[in-house]
Amino acid sequence: MKRFPFTAWDAGRRAMPLLSRLKGRGLIIGVPWFWLGLFFLLPFLFVLKISLAEPALAQPPYTDLIEVIGDGLVSISLNFGNYVLLWDDPLYRGALFGSIQIAAVSTLVCLLLGYPMAYAIARAPSHWRLPLLMLVILPFWTSFLIRVYAWIGILKGNGLLNNFLLWTGLIDQPLEILHTPLAVYIGIVYSYLPFVVLPLYATLIRLDLTLLEAAADLGCRPWKQFLLITLPLSLPGVIAGGMLVFIPVVGEFVIPDLLGGPDTLMIGKLMWTEFFSNKDWPLASSLAAVLLVVLIVPFVALRHFEQKAGEEQP
Amino acid sequence: MKRRFPLLLTFLVFGYAFLYGPILSLIVYSFNESRLVTVWAGFSTKWYGELLQNDQLLGAAWLSVKIAASTATGAVILGTLAAMALVRFRRFRGRGSLQVMVTAPLVMPEVIIGLSLLLLFVAMQETIGWPSGRGQTTITIAHMTFAMAYVTVIVQSRLAHMDQSLEEAALDLGARPVKVFFTITLPLIAPALMAGWLLAFTLSLDDLVVASFVSGPGATTLPMVVYSSVRLGVSPEINALATIIVLCVSVAVLIAGILLYRQEKRAQREQNMLNATQAADVAERAQASR
Amino acid sequence: MPNPRIFKPEEPWQAPEGEPIIRIENVSKRFGDFYAVDDVSLHIHAGEFFSLLGPSGCGKTTLLRMLAGFEIPTEGRIFIDGQDMTAVAPYERSVNMMFQSYALFPHMNVADNIAFGLKQEGMPKAERETRVAEMLSLVQIEKLASRKPHQLSGGQRQRVALARALAKHPKILLLDEPLGALDKKLREQTQFELVNIQERLGITFIVVTHDQEEAMTMSSRIALMRDGRVEQVDPPRRLYEYPASRYAADFIGSVNLLEGFVLSQEDNRVLVRSEEAGIDLEVIHSHPLIAGTPVTLAVRPEKVRLQNAESSLPNRLRGVIKEIAYLGDVSIYHVELPTGKRIQFTQSNIQALAEQPLTWDEEVELGWPANSCGVLEQ
Numbered sequence: 012m013k014r015f016p017f018t019a020w021d022a023g024r025r026a027m028p029l030l031s032r033l034k035g036r037g038l039i040i041g042v043p044w045f046w047l048g049l050f051f052l053l054p055f056l057f058v059l060k061i062s063l064a065e066p067a068l069a070q071p072p073y074t075d076l077i078e079v080i081g082d083g084l085v086s087i088s089l090n091f092g093n094y095v096l097l098w099d100d101p102l103y104r105g106a107l108f109g110s111i112q113i114a115a116v117s118t119l120v121c122l123l124l125g126y127p128m129a130y131a132i133a134r135a136p137s138h139w140r141l142p143l144l145m146l147v148i149l150p151f152w153t154s155f156l157i158r159v160y161a162w163i164g165i166l167k168g169n170g171l172l173n174n175f176l177l178w179t180g181l182i183d184q185p186l187e188i189l190h191t192p193l194a195v196y197i198g199i200v201y202s203y204l205p206f207v208v209l210p211l212y213a214t215l216i217r218l219d220l221t222l223l224e225a226a227a228d229l230g231c232r233p234w235k236q237f238l239l240i241t242l243p244l245s246l247p248g249v250i251a252g253g254m255l256v257f258i259p260v261v262g263e264f265v266i267p268d269l270l271g272g273p274d275t276l277m278i279g280k281l282m283w284t285e286f287f288s289n290k291d292w293p294l295a296s297s298l299a300a301v302l303l304v305v306l307i308v309p310f311v312a313l314r315h316f317e318q319k320a321g322e323e324q325p
Numbered sequence: 326m327k328r329r330f331p332l333l334l335t336f337l338v339f340g341y342a343f344l345y346g347p348i349l350s351l352i353v354y355s356f357n358e359s360r361l362v363t364v365w366a367g368f369s370t371k372w373y374g375e376l377l378q379n380d381q382l383l384g385a386a387w388l389s390v391k392i393a394a395s396t397a398t399g400a401v402i403l404g405t406l407a408a409m410a411l412v413r414f415r416r417f418r419g420r421g422s423l424q425v426m427v428t429a430p431l432v433m434p435e436v437i438i439g440l441s442l443l444l445l446f447v448a449m450q451e452t453i454g455w456p457s458g459r460g461q462t463t464i465t466i467a468h469m470t471f472a473m474a475y476v477t478v479i480v481q482s483r484l485a486h487m488d489q490s491l492e493e494a495a496l497d498l499g500a501r502p503v504k505v506f507f508t509i510t511l512p513l514i515a516p517a518l519m520a521g522w523l524l525a526f527t528l529s530l531d532d533l534v535v536a537s538f539v540s541g542p543g544a545t546t547l548p549m550v551v552y553s554s555v556r557l558g559v560s561p562e563i564n565a566l567a568t569i570i571v572l573c574v575s576v577a578v579l580i581a582g583i584l585l586y587r588q589e590k591r592a593q594r595e596q597n598m599l600n601a602t603q604a605a606d607v608a609e610r611a612q613a614s615r
Numbered sequence: 616m617p618n619p620r621i622f623k624p625e626e627p628w629q630a631p632e633g634e635p636i637i638r639i640e641n642v643s644k645r646f647g648d649f650y651a652v653d654d655v656s657l658h659i660h661a662g663e664f665f666s667l668l669g670p671s672g673c674g675k676t677t678l679l680r681m682l683a684g685f686e687i688p689t690e691g692r693i694f695i696d697g698q699d700m701t702a703v704a705p706y707e708r709s710v711n712m713m714f715q716s717y718a719l720f721p722h723m724n725v726a727d728n729i730a731f732g733l734k735q736e737g738m739p740k741a742e743r744e745t746r747v748a749e750m751l752s753l754v755q756i757e758k759l760a761s762r763k764p765h766q767l768s769g770g771q772r773q774r775v776a777l778a779r780a781l782a783k784h785p786k787i788l789l790l791d792e793p794l795g796a797l798d799k800k801l802r803e804q805t806q807f808e809l810v811n812i813q814e815r816l817g818i819t820f821i822v823v824t825h826d827q828e829e830a831m832t833m834s835s836r837i838a839l840m841r842d843g844r845v846e847q848v849d850p851p852r853r854l855y856e857y858p859a860s861r862y863a864a865d866f867i868g869s870v871n872l873l874e875g876f877v878l879s880q881e882d883n884r885v886l887v888r889s890e891e892a893g894i895d896l897e898v899i900h901s902h903p904l905i906a907g908t909p910v911t912l913a914v915r916p917e918k919v920r921l922q923n924a925e926s927s928l929p930n931r932l933r934g935v936i937k938e939i940a941y942l943g944d945v946s947i948y949h950v951e952l953p954t955g956k957r958i959q960f961t962q963s964n965i966q967a968l969a970e971q972p973l974t975w976d977e978e979v980e981l982g983w984p985a986n987s988c989g990v991l992e993q
Contacts, residue, residue, distance in 0.1 A: 035502065036414065043407035043473070044419055047426040050470040054441030061444055071447045128340040131333035143337070145578060150344050152524075153574045154531050156548050156555070157567040161347035164354065164559045171350055204344065255432060262434020264534055269555065279436045286440065286538075296444065299437045306434070314428060493685055494718035496705040498732030498783065508731075512722045 062297035063089045073292050093297035106276040113277065114260040117199040118253050121207045129211035151205040159198050159269050166194050190272030198266040207252035214248030247316045254313035258306050278302055348571055355564035372565040382550050389547040392461060393529035396468040400525040401518055403469065404476025412484040430474040439538030442467045446539060459541035467539045468529040476521035483517035628660050628836060634697060636661040636819055642691035644677050651677040653843035664813050664820045666830040669840035675823045679789050683712045711785040715792040717776035719764035725775050726760040732783045750778040770801050790822045794829060806832045827867050839863050857989055864913040871958050873912040877904045887912060891956040897929045899986040911991040918987040919960035921979055928982030934958065936977050950979060
């Protein structure tokens with residue numbers, strides 16, 4: 012094939028979408044990349060580094076990994092003791108598995124509560140949808156701390172719930188809910204419910220209703236329509252919503268701290284204690300590193316399903 | 326469909342009661358005369374008065390607002406750039422890593438973000454001497470980092486839904502790329518930027534964990550003050566503060582909601598009108614061609 | 616019914632000394648491994664109404680976008696008015712484009728949309744207003760100047776888009792499926808308006824379309840494209856009457872294709888033996904052909920006629936009517952030859968409700984003049 016001798020190198024370089032040639036291109040990509048690289052990615056390396064150090068009475072309170080001990084000699088001391096401790100000590104292991112368990116259960120409860128809500132909003136008359144959705148988002152915009160705090164007043168021994176139950180005569184002794192795992196579950200489900208409703212709503216509203224009509228036409232009853240059509244098609248939303256709850260909840264601090272008791276072990280709370288009370292930065296760092304590794308799998312799942320949901324968007 | 330609706334309605338009512346009950350209880354008890362939250366001792370606004378005299382709390386609130394405003398502005402700029410990069414430039418080196426880095430902060434536990442940034446700031450101070458201390462600057466940087474992720478998501482979806490031939494048309498008519506951005510792109514994504522700014526503002530205003538890690542001795546934000554007071558138990562002053570926050574946010578969200586609702590209504594009316602004119606247009610032309 | 620355009624005697628592409636306003640030289644555009652445009656060369660002359668016609672994915676839009684400057688050719692060059700514009704940015708070209716989606720700026724009213732390009736070149740306000748008014752009246756939407764795009768009907772938007780693209784008085788106007796979003800009635804009407812505007816302003820129009828009727832109605836010349844390549848460039852009438860390939864013959868209108876090989880050629884009278892037809896066919900073809908060359912004969916259905924007592928057309932074929940399609944103005948008949956090959960022919964329905972002269976399973980004798988048949992060598 013005869014081709015005009017317009018050099019391939021030149022052409023290859025120019026054969027980019029129009030906007031790519033703009034002078035600002037480097038800046039548009041570079042600035043956010045540099046920012047996130049510096050303030051999001053790089054810090055993780057420091058977490059890894061400090062997790063291998065030993066605590067010290069110094070400012071900052073940890074030893075250097077690399078020390079110059081004169082005559083050009085360099086001593087590198089890596090301390091894997093923290094990781095060994097995390098595995099051996101039932102306290103830390105318990106906190107890790109406890110966090111995962113609490114996160115998993117509350118994710119499930121969030122989905123069970125959020126799915127019908129999202130479904131109801133998506134099937135509501137169109138002029139109702141926006142106000143209903145706004146009502147779900149509204150609490151999300153008010154202070155998280157204050158919303159968790161509200162539950163203290165409700166759940167405590169002489170709080171609103173107990174007073175109400177005593178008044179109705181259902182119980183004759185106050186229930187002990189605050190500072191128990193139940194209170195933590197309530198707090199988590201309450202705080203994270205909007206995170207499942209929104210993605211679920213987004214997938215349900217995109218669902219082509221003629222698919223259900225087609226299923227009905229082919230002899231499918233409403234309940235089966237839901238099981239065979241609606242549910243499978245909303246699966247990306249279910250997974251995205253579930254991960255949006257699960258991942259941050261594993262590392263949650265505020266809720267177990269305010270609503271949980273001393274026996275509610277969660278890794279985020281433990282990290283806080285090690286850092287602020289015990290001033291053991293290396294141990295806190297190794298906890299963070301372990302948490303990070305644990306969360307990679309659900310994070311990859313989230314990315315995968317978000318991309319999938321994005322591709323299926325018409 | 327109809328038969329199942331009562332069930333769905335029950336779920337909705339229950340769901341909203343669950344979401345709003347606790348907030349309502351806070352508001353009601355902020356007007357309680359008694360310091361004891363459990364006993365209703367009559368209507369009073371005295372806790373609001375005390376709130377206004379709490380200098381520590383007011384100072385923290387002012388600091389938080391300052392941090393939130395600069396965070397929101399910075400996050401909108403960074404988030405818009407990231408969204409432009411991801412939507413407009415299909416292929417570039419580092420695209421995948423940028424995509425991951427803007428998604429990760431959305432779900433990353435705050436304790437990790439807080440601790441890792443603190444370690445970075447400490448290391449930077451040791452090696453290059455900046456930031457010289459920790460406080461307002463470090464909190465703002467930390468907040469911008471996670472808030473920009475939210476802004477990116479919002480702006481990204483707006484940009485992706487924008488007809489790209491609008492920008493091409495402007496280029497074709499002789500506008501240079503920078504001008505195209507300011508005359509075409511920016512006005513069209515302005516609502517998304519506004520929403521992003523507000524979200525970043527509230528996220529920053531609300532943050533306890535990250536701020537606690539990266540803050541220094543001099544800088545105590547509002548959530549930090551609230552937290553230390555809340556740990557001691559329920560206090561009517563905090564109830565009053567909560568009521569004010571809820572009120573402000575509700576009014577803002579309500580206004581935004583009404584604006585959105587009206588816009589949708591107007592769009593609908595215009596669509597109806599459009600359909601009518603189109604029908605008339607066709608009829609008219611059919612007549613003319615006869 | 617749209618008529619083929621009447622040609623002016625001075626057809627610019629015929630004049631050898633005329634410098635074309637656009638020279639596309641061996642242009643290719645590759646996306647990854649895929650050649651969207653593959654080694655295309657075209658010369659387009661000033662004042663032409665030039666169409667790029669082809670099915671979707673044939674590369675016509677990519678070619679147009681390269682003329683506008685939105686894509687840079689992977690190989691080859693584009694000259695506009697003698698200048699190499701291959702890699703010049705769109706905002707530095709004296710070329711304007713009307714987009715398929717119209718791309719009207721939703722936050723500006725009609726007048727501001729039209730004035731946008733003029734503002735970019737820094738035209739003074741007074742002059743700008745005159746120009747906008749001129750454009751509004753050109754496309755007859757004076758009353759809509761202060762409307763926003765979402766308050767307009769589809770036809771009105773199309774006019775605004777045209778006015779905006781013409782406002783800068785470009786030397787060349789590129790139109791991407793300009794009528795694609797309009798309904799059929801409006802489209803037929805607008806075709807003529809576009810041609811009138813083009814003739815009045817004398818601007819070179821380059822139109823991308825997938826609609827052959829649209830291309831036939833409006834164009835001075837058509838480039839028929841397929842898989843990134845140009846199959847044939849000709850005025851509509853030539854393209855229809857003398858298609859250069861089976862693809863061209865098939866794409867525009869319907870056609871009967873008969874395979875065969877050349878038996879003999881005397882002057883320009885060629886005898887072709889066709890097994891499909893079952894007889895030897897006679898055609899007029901000036902290009903010299905060697906005996907034995909395989910050829911395909913292309914006969915348009917309206918050229919095929921019924922033989923009767925008076926007429927003695929060559930190419931006599933007997934067959935049986937198998938299908939009849941009544942289309943109102945014409946009827947299409949499918950005739951099966953003894954060889955199994957089917958031949959289509961059309962007849963005008965001159966009289967309303969007249970007794971249909973032909974019916975199913977009737978035996979007919981067909982024929983066509985020797986000069987009404989195209990010869991495709993491949």
